[in-house]
Amino acid sequence: ADKSDDTVYELRGFDTVVLSMGYVSKYTHREGQEVVQLYISDKKSSLPRPVKELKGFQKVKLAPGEEKAVTLTIDKKALSFFDDAKHEWVAEPGKFEAIIGSSSRDIKGTVPFELK
Helix, strand or coil, X not given: CCCCCCCCEEECCCCEEEEEEEEEECCXXXXXXXXXXXXXXXXXXXXXXXXXXXXXXXXXXXXXXXXXXXXXXXXXXXXXXXXXXXXXXXXXXXXXXXXXXXXXXXXXXXXXXXXX
């Protein structure tokens, strides 16, 4: 994912969107681990929702200077919330944003997409 990526992906029914982060690199003198986190932001929900919700993560083991591709998947379930008035899980159509980072404050990129 790239902050300048203006591609909009569409998610229909039970489709999934697969996000590939170009690479993760660790520039240290020792082997270490990096956690790539995937957050979802619902741009216009009918109910109040958090600005971003953690929906997935992957821990990557890296040698000094090593780069690895990381792939994370979003499906309709990741976009759902429990509507207590309807007493069911709901995934409303609309615009979303996948946010990728090593923490909620260290954002590396965003990918807009739409649930149809």
